[in-house]
Amino acid sequence: MKKPNTITGRLLRRLTALALAAALTLSLAGCQDLLALLGEGGYPASSTVQTQTPAEGSSFSVNFIDVGQALSVLVTCDGQSMLYDGGNVADGSLVVSYLESAGVTRLEYVICSHAHEDHVGGLAAVLAKFPAGHVYAPVTQNDTQCFQDFVKYTQQQGLNVEIPAVGTSWQLGSATVQVLGPVAQYDDTNDTSLVLRIDYGQTSFLLTGDMEQKAESDLVNSGANLDVDVLQVGHHGSETSTGYVFLNSVLPEVGVISVGEGNSYGHPSENTLSRLRDAGVDVWRTDLAGTVTITSDGTNYTVSSEKYAAPEQQNPTLTDGSGQQSSSTQTIQAYIGNANSKKFHLPSCSNLPDPANQVLFSSYEEAVQAGYTPCGNCLG
Incomplete structure (x- = not known):
């Protein structure tokens, strides 16, 4: 599949963003108040990086190993080469074999997104086989044997597991890799996942581990x-990840699961899958x-992939059950704004303002242009 590299393509993606928020259903759990999302917090100034223009003869690939x-x-x-996660302990030999078949002899960077076995488990086998330049993780110790083995084989190379700061960036050949998250401390191990943005020329990729909403x-x-152009869909496509706001x-x-x-x-x-379809x-x-x-x-x-699978197989929500393509655009006649809070809502929202404070908008775009922000309960 070729990426549309035109201004029109980018505008279409922005228009899709507006339609996407309108497609949110009331069954979506854990909605966050968007006023909090629009707070004063900012990204570190050090996060600005200069991407390189690939030289003639340059090559780049991202391989989501099965x-x-x-x-x-x-x-x-x-x-x-850089490896982001290594699967379960039982997957270690498979990952090693894949790297060997890809011609890898050294890993400049080895990243453990977070301390769960299905992400860190195979990295011990990888580090036992391939020399590494840097080894990154969100923590340096964990009670599980698989994480301790990961640390052991890191140290056997004379390296330490490093915790990269948000905004840290490095070059992988002509590609630029930047650490975007996590931006806060979390009790949920999934939310501690190291989030990486990768830029190669005008193409871009986001690796999210098991990050939750x-x-x-x-x-x-x-x-x-x-x-970005390509998203590694968080937490294996779990309901608790890949929310509409994100x-x-x-x-x-493209989203790879x-x-x-x-x-x-x-x-x-x-x-x-429905949210991805709507987007x-x-x-x-x-x-x-x-x-x-x-x-x-x-x-x-x-x-490209090892095996062919039709789009409607990979995302069954593309069809309406009759074998016909379904429309991902929901028809919403109006949005209701609150003149006091400057939020706007779906007509079915439980937090609608009193009639005296209601302002009607015919489209999502109209409400945004009027200075209103989406309600976190129904449009979160």
Whole structure:
């Protein structure tokens, strides 16, 4: 698939963002008040980075390795390699074999997104095989044996597990990698996931680990540059990740879900698939397509996979159950603004203002242009 590299394509993505917020259903759990998302917090000034223009002969690929109900992503650029997660302990040999087949002899960067086994488990085997330059994680210790093995093999290379600060960036060949999150402290291990943005020329990618909607909202509020072409869909397509507010900021064209066939968690969630559909995101799933590889020349990117799976298989919400394509655009006749709070709501919202304070808008765009912000309960 080729990336549309035109101003029109970008405008269409922005228009999709407006329609996306309007498609939010009242069944969405855990909505956050958007006033909090629009607070005074800002992204560190040090976060601004200069991306490089790929030189002639440069090469770049992102490989979402099929490790079942787990995650492992190999990024290669100009002969340098970075591994983001290594799947479960049982996946270690598979990941090592994949790296060998890809011609990897050294990993400039090894990243453990967070301390759960399905992300850190296979990294011990990787570090036992390949020399590394830097090893990053959101924590330096954890009670689980798999994380302790990860630390042990890091130290056997004379390295320490480092915790990168938000805003930290580095070059991987001609690609620029930047740490965007987590931007706060969390008790939920999933929300501690290291979030990476990768820019290669005019193409961009976002790796999110298992980040949940609380951390997603905080990341949006931080002012981080989240608008990318390709999104690693968080937490294997779980219902608790990839919320509308986050998608509205990321506006990806492609979403890759690393997920196991017939897994007991019900991943990916139908609600998450519906949100991706509403956002116009092309979904690729490792349970159906196998390893998904995205290559880029710095202007356009191409998505390929080990196995063919039709779009309506990878995202069944594209059809209405009759075999026909369904429309992802919901018809909403009006939005109701609150003249006092300057919020606007769906007509079905439980927090509608008194009739005397109601202002009617015919479209989402009209409400935003009038200076109103979406209600966190019905448009969160």
